[in-house]
Amino acid sequence: MTRAEQPTVVSPTSDALAADSRERAVRALLRVPPLKRLWSAQLVGGTGDALALLVLVLLSLQAAVLEGSFGTGYRGAAFAVAAVFGARIISTLLFGAVLLGPLTSLTAPGGPVDRRWLMIGADGLRLLLLVVAPLWIDWTPSNALTMILVTVFVAGMAERLWTVAKESAAPALLPAPPIEGAAVRPLPDHLDALRRLSLRTDFAAVPLAAAVLLVATAIGSLLGSGLDWFSFHQAALGSYVAAGLFSASISTLYFLELPRTQTPRPRSPLEGLRRPSAGNGPDKGRTGSIPLIVATCAAVAGAVAAAAAVAVLHASDLGGGPVTLALLVLALTGGTGVGIRTAGKVLPTLSRRRMLSFATAVTGIALLTMGLVPDTATVVLLAVLAGYAAGVAANTGHVLVDQETEEARRTRITEHLQSVVRILIALGAVGGPLVAAAIGTHRLTIGDFVFAHGGAAFTLMLVGALLLPVAVIVLAKTDDRSGVPLRRDLREALRGGDPAVAPAANGFFIALEGGDGAGKSTQVEALAAWIRAKGHEVVVTREPGATPIGKRLRSILLDVSSAGLSNRAEALLYAADRAEHVDSVVRPALERGAVVISDRYIDSSVAYQGAGRDLAPTEIARISRWATSGLVPHLTVLLDVAPETARERFTEAPDRLESEPPEFHARVRSGFLTLAAADPTRYLVVDAAQEPEAITTVVRHRLDQVLPLSEAEIKAREEARRAAEEEARRRAEEEAARKAEEERLERERQEQLAKLRAEEEERKRREEEEARRREAERQAEEARQRAEEARLRAEEEAARKAEEERQRAEEARRVAEAERVRREAQEAAYEAEQERLRRQAEEESRLRKEAEVARLEKQRKAEEALLRAEAARRQAEAEAQAKARADAAAAEERARERAAREEEASALAARQEARARAAQEEESRLRQDSRGSSRSEAGGSGSGDEPAGPDNELTVPTPIVDPNEITQPVPAPGDPASGSGRGPWPSDQDETTVIPKFSDDSEETTVLPAVQDTGGGAGVRDSDPAGRVPRGIFRDERPAEGENERTRELPQVTDPHVEQQRPRRPRPDWAEETPLDDLPSLADELLGGYDDEGPESSGGRGRRPRR
Known part of the structure; x- marks a missing residue:
């Protein structure tokens, strides 16, 4: 059955996934309803996330200007923008790479976290953050920037959690393979198509978010004309729109059923950062250009990211606001997306390696001019050009990487390229604002010329200038048309393209291209046998020489004797052979629905005569297209091999073309690769240095996907x-x-x-x-x-x-x-x-x-003794006074006598008077001294007639009578001892007892004067007082211890020179306080109180005698 006879009705989803191109396989995924619903949630949520990042950048800039957290002026604003991107990158790296393993375990089918509810929770969290984000400036102006940075970090964490849950749930929604399985042809790679769909969705969300921010900001400006709050918070409406997008994602996910089946683990964004190995080291590709191509693509991506990061600062420098920011971001990212999609149509005849260098240079020049031009409209147009050129460079780099690697390693190389690009994008997003902050604003005036730009403009100039040497290095290292001026290739590519070409509607046309010795004939035979085994009609042909006229032309073209043939004649002869070949062999076979396998076709002429002979490839291609009426193969298999390896395979004498020098064959090889890079969907580049069986396997694998049944x-x-x-x-x-x-x-x-x-x-x-x-x-x-x-x-x-x-x-x-x-x-x-x-x-x-009777008797006797002592004291005082009067009278008499003598001795009056005055003064002083000493002795000894007691005499404490104590009977006093004294001694009952007081070492016991007995009776008082008082009055002997009796001792008496209140014995509990307690006792009346002691008695503790 030919292609025309095959059914054209829409097949089920599973058949659509088995389409003949990866693009159709990606689109076919969206026909699965659960996958389409999940994709819708990803697109809406991704747009909301990108919009949230832009809004948070604006809010951080506003908070930094108001608060000055990172410093005032331009540098503080630039540091705030860099902090926002840094917080987002840290959260993405932490939860997308470092903690990816634990998060994958949590979201696994047997894990504790449901993937659908995790995505709903992440969207709900971001919704709440975006609702509150514009209000931090009003609520906490001093901490607004800190809260915004926390919001950025948490939002990045939620985005990573959402992505991990989505990547673990999406493979479970893929459709089941067809019922016949892989019985006829291999099944398509669903996971690869799903990853490419997810990558494109994430990228498309950025320009969509910029467009939404543009519309929201315009509406906010209209609202600000009536409401001051919206004029001050210009990014608030964009924040609320982002929250609305997250709510839409939640509503989409709520009605989505996710099967809890085992799925492949989510992949880290940096998983392919290390370049794959090719057995003898890192894979550098067929021509060793992979490291340079990857670095170029990453540099272009980093430059665009840096330009987008400083767009908010550059918009402020241009006098714009959120609208200008949205336009710049939309121009840079949207232009990149358009450039990626249309790169294959841009100068299709230009070498793809030269196209990579050219697109890189255009991107650099556009960015450099953006920094120089101060006009907003021009800057936006230049941003569109820079984004578009960056997209073309990115697509061309991907095509060249695919061309440099085998199909088995192509996926890993692509992952490596994407990982490096992500690293450079992150560095550019953070480094751009930091460089702008380091440069700051500068103004240069030279006459009428004023050069005034901010740090963002200088950053754009610097980034654009750095891309120019990158473009030069790429051109020098990877150019496949060395020796051919670039301007000529550009002129020919701009002057016109090839005529309209299209593959045949019926049958299937396969062309095998490559240099001499690549093994095309071997592969043609192997493929023809394999295709015939599948039931197809196979027509094997070649160029030149497939027709009778072609054989004659072949003999002319390949004969060594035709060495003088001109390049243009050679090209026309090949075109003539091709025209005859197509009209007589190829088209009839295709119209029958056969599979035509041709050894060489148009690409050989373009490579040999265009690249090898230094003719214009566009002219060669135009002649060949005209000769074949625009017929192109459905699949062109390019067997790429180094000329040195191919020359080793020659087994016969080389013909005219095989005899060309190695430089010619190197240019031919580059020409083939350029053609393959221009249309990668129609070309299959295979490393011809492998074994023939391995090459056949690769080609058969591709034919299984595209060859009709x-x-x-x-x-x-x-x-x-x-x-x-x-x-x-x-x-x-x-x-x-x-x-x-x-x-x-x-x-x-x-x-x-x-x-x-x-x-x-x-x-x-x-x-x-x-x-x-x-x-x-x-x-x-x-x-x-x-x-x-x-x-x-x-x-x-x-x-x-x-x-x-x-x-x-x-x-x-x-x-x-x-x-x-x-x-x-x-x-x-x-x-x-x-x-x-x-x-x-x-x-x-x-x-x-x-005991009471005995105590009263004892008290009576003591009082009587005290009364007798008082009477004796008074009598002694009277006697002393009488003696003093007698002495005074005698002195007066002597004074009269002296006066008489003084009158008689007039001659000596003056001197005697002086002597008398001196004697009187001396006598007066002596009298005062004697009176002072007599007073002292009276105060310390009681009377001057009695000698003072010895210093070491024991002072007996005065007994304290307890009312409840049984009074001991007082023993009878002994006979008085003999002694000197005046008058007779009284009896023992009438004798006054002197009660000594306890004194310190510095005090003397005052001895009361003896009492003269008026009743008569001779006797001499004993010098020892203890013999003249009843026993028991003094406590120098130990009393008899009774059954319930204990003699109390008075406390120690303090120094009388220190004036302090004596501590009074506390009143017993049984004693009742009465008003009579304050009245003086009988002892106070007889002996005087302690307060009556005067200065004369300071030398002892005895009481002052009453006068």
């Missing part, structure tokens, strides 16, 4: 489908029969169970009736037994109660008797105790009375 294959597919359907029907019938048999057996089992259940129920009913009868009899018997037992228990209970009553009465009687005996014993003991206490009280009362 033959009638045999269609029949085989139909047979496989019928067999699969028959097998499915058979399995269904077997399953139905099995289920029917199971149902029959289950039904019989249920019937048997029902019968058994009925019999069991009948048996149970009879058993229950018998059991009820037996139970009734048993209950009746138990009732009789219970009645009998109750009667017996009642009788036993009555007897037991009677016995208990008797025992209780007996016990009560015993207890009462014991209680009576105990009470009588207690009463007797109480009475005996009371009698004892009474006798003891009487005895104590008698003893207290006796």
Whole structure:
């Protein structure tokens, strides 16, 4: 069956996924409803995330200008923008690469986190953050920038969580393979198509977000004309629109069902950062250009990212606002997207390697001019040009990388390229604002010329200038048309393209191209045999020499003798052979629906005569297109091999073309690669240095995807489908029969169970009736037994109660008797105790009375002794006064006598008067001194007649009488000792006792004057006072210790020179305080109080004698 005979109706999704191109496979994924719903949520959420990042950049710039967190002026604003991108990159790196393993475990089918609810939660969190973000400037102006940076970090974390959940859930939504499986051809790579769809969606969300920001900002400006809040918060409406997009994503995900099946793990964005190995080191590609191409693509991407990062600063320098920012971002990213999509149509005849260098240079020049031009409209147009050129460079770089690598390693090389590009984009996004902050604003004035630009403009100039040497290096290192001026290639590419070309509508045309010795003939035979085995009609042909005229032309062209043939004639001869070949062989075979395999076609002329002979490739291609009426192959297999390797394969004498120098064959090889890079969907580049079988396998793999099905294959597919359907029907019938048999057996089992259940129920009913009868009899018997037992228990209970009553009465009687005996014993003991206490009280009362009588007697005698001592003191004072008067009279008499003598001795009057005055003064001084010493002795010893006691005499403390203390009988005093004295001594009963006081070492005990006995009686007082007082008055002897008596001692007496209040003995608890306590006692009346001591008695502790 030919292509025209194949059905053109829309096939199911699974058939569409098996399309003949990767682009159609990506579009076919969107026909799966769950995948389309998930893709819609990704597109809406991705647009909201990109819009949120732009809005947060604007808010951070506004907060930095108001707050000055990173410094005032231009540098502070640039640092704030860099901080926003840095926070986003850190969160993406942390949760997208570092913590990817734990997050994958959490979102796995057996993990604790549901993927759908995780995505809904991440969208909900970002919704809340974007609703609150514009309000931080109003709520916390001093911390607004900090809160915005936290918002950026959390939003980046939520985006990574959403992406991880999506990448682990999306493979589960892929459709199942067709029923016939891979019986006819290999199945398409669903996961690769899904990854490319996700990558394109993420990139498309950025220009969409810029467009949404442009519209939202324009609407916000209209609202700001009436509401001041929107004029101050110009980015607020964009923030709320982003929140609305997240809510739309939530509503989409809420109705999406995600199967919990095992899926491939999510891949880290930096997983392919290390370049794959080719066995002998990192893979550098066929020509060793992969490292340079990857670096060029990454440099262009980093430059565009830096330009987009400083766009907000450059918009401010141009006098714009959020609208200008949205236009610049839209121009840069949207232009890049358009350039990627249309790169294949830009100068298709120009070498792709030269196109990469040219696009890089245009990007650099556009960015450099953006920094120089101060006009906003021109800057936007230049941004569009820079973005478009960057997109062309990116697409061309991808095509060249695919061309340099084998298909088996192409996926890993592409991942490496994308990882490096992501790294450079991150560095450009952070480094651009930092460079702008480092440069700052500058103004240069030279006459009328003013050069004033901000740091963002200088950053654009710097980035654009750095791309120019990159373009030069790429051209120098990878140029495949060395020796041909670039301007000529550009002029020819701009002057016009090839005529309209199209593959044949019927059949399938395969062309094998490559240099001499690449192994085209071997592959033609192997492919022809393989395709015939599939049931196709195969026509094998070649150029030149496939027709009779072609053979003659071939002999002319390849004959060594035709070495002088001109280049143009050679090109025309090849074109003539091709025209005859197509009209007589190729088109008829294609119209029959056959598969035509041609060894060489138009590309050989373009490569050999265009690149090798230094002719214009566009002219060669135009002649060939005209000769073939625009017929191009469906698939061109380019067998790429180094000229040195190909020359080693020559087994015959080389012809005219094979005899060309190696430089010619190198240019031919570059020409082939340039053509393949211009249309990668129609070309398959295979490394011809491999084994022929490996080359055939690669080509067959590609043909399995694009070669139409033959009638045999269609029949085989139909047979496989019928067999699969028959097998499915058979399995269904077997399953139905099995289920029917199971149902029959289950039904019989249920019937048997029902019968058994009925019999069991009948048996149970009879058993229950018998059991009820037996139970009734048993209950009746138990009732009789219970009645009998109750009667017996009642009788036993009555007897037991009677016995208990008797025992209780007996016990009560015993207890009462014991209680009576105990009470009588207690009463007797109480009475005996009371009698004892009474006798003891009487005895104590008698003893207290006796002690009171003795105490009163003792007190009376002490008072009488004190009275006698006072009388003696007064009598001594009277005698002293009388003696003083007598002395005064004698002195007066002597004074009169002296006066008489002074009158008689007039000659000596003056001198005697002086002597008398001096003597009187001396006498007066001596009298004062003697009076002072007499006063001191009187204060310390009581009287000048009695000698003072010794310094080491023991001071006996004055006894303290306790009212409750039993007074000890005072012993009779002894006989007085003999001694000197005036007058007779009184009796022992009339003798006044001198009570010594305790003194310190610096004090003396004052001795009271002796009392003269007026009653007569001779006797001499003893010098020892202890012999003249009753025993027990002084405490120098240890009193007899009674049963309940203890003699108390007075406390130590402090120094009398220190004025302080003596501590008073606390009043006993039994003593009652009365108003008479403050009155002076009898001792105070007789001896005077302690306060009566004057300065004369400061030398001792005795009381001052009353006068």
